[in-house]
Amino acid sequence: MPELPEVETVRRQLEPLIAERRILGFRVMPGAERLLRGRSGTEIADQLTACAFTTVDRRGKYLGLNLDNGQVVVVHLRMTGSLRFRAAGCEEEPFTRAVFELDHGDQLRFIDVRKFGTIDLVEQMQDALPELGPEPLSDGFTPDALWQALRGRTQPIKAALLDQRNVAGIGNIYADEALFLSRLNPEAPAGSLRPGERRALHAAIQQTLQDGVAHGGASFRDYTDVDGAEGEQQYFVRVFRRTDKPCDDCDATIRRIVVGGRATHFCPRCQPVRQRTRQIKSTRPARRGSADGTIKPR
DNA sequence: CGTTACCTGAAA
DNA sequence: TTTCAGGTAACG
Secondary structure, X not given: OOOXXXXXXXXXXXXXXXXXXXXXXXXXXOOOHHHHOOOOHHHHHHHHOOOEEEEEEEEOOEEEEEEOOOOEEEEEOOOOEEEEEEEOOOOOOOOEEEEEEEXXXXXXXXXXXXXXXXXXXXXXXXXXXXXXXXXXXXXXXXXXXXXXXXXXXXXXXXXXXXXXXXXXXXXXXXXXXXXXXXXXXXXXXHHHOOHHHHHHHXXXXXXXXXXHHHOOOOOOOOOOOOOOOOOOHHHOOOOOXXXXXXXXXXXXXXXXXXXXXXXXXXXXXXXXXXXXXXXXXXXXXXXXXXXXXXXXXX
């Protein structure tokens, strides 16, 4: 569920809550062992115990909880994962899958209905990450950097935006929103974007992600922050899950299609299929002139 | 490239 | 009962 803005919101909240806090224990609930990706709860617990958390980093949709021994707890929330910071006595949330016991009787809880989320313990955050594209809110993310990832690709631009190897952190909500803001049809081939369209898409990606962060993320279904509070970004979306509702800009009816296997929402009037540059054969006048480009006067 | 699997609950 | 879900990895 959580995309870059939701994960960044969690990162910002989590860091001051867990910095300098000592880890007294760690446990995984029965039936949830797969979130450790093959490692045992006791193995992780042995390494974590007596460490303290320091800072919290984010890369794409991954969180890196740094430890004072240099190791990193890398968390991915996938579809329904969330982290909660609570006092130990506080009633345990349903679907709590793992718990970090901290000093002073506090807990960092990992909650995840669908059990797709992951927790890794590694020497470097990098060790737990797959190949990821540039951070879209960093200085290195330029229209040209975006184009380097998209050029030559024939897949729909929507699918390309969801591919974390192209740009890190965009998910289904912000992909649809960025395409709406840049007036691009989600099915346009990624490599077909012209320079102005690339600049528009680059700006739209940054705009929509920044808005998402500013509103504390989007809570359409399961997402909540570290305190259990919902974000506000769902009140500001232009197309995502607004199927059959009128477009804010032109009043046309928002449509829902499937692109790259994912629900995709767009305005057919604001985001039309781009017309081909070439004219239609029947209306194109017969070619005049010779091979060297010269045209004889009639 | 598109499709399926991974899980489980909520909504249709 | 069936469909759908903010993500990714593994298929064919």
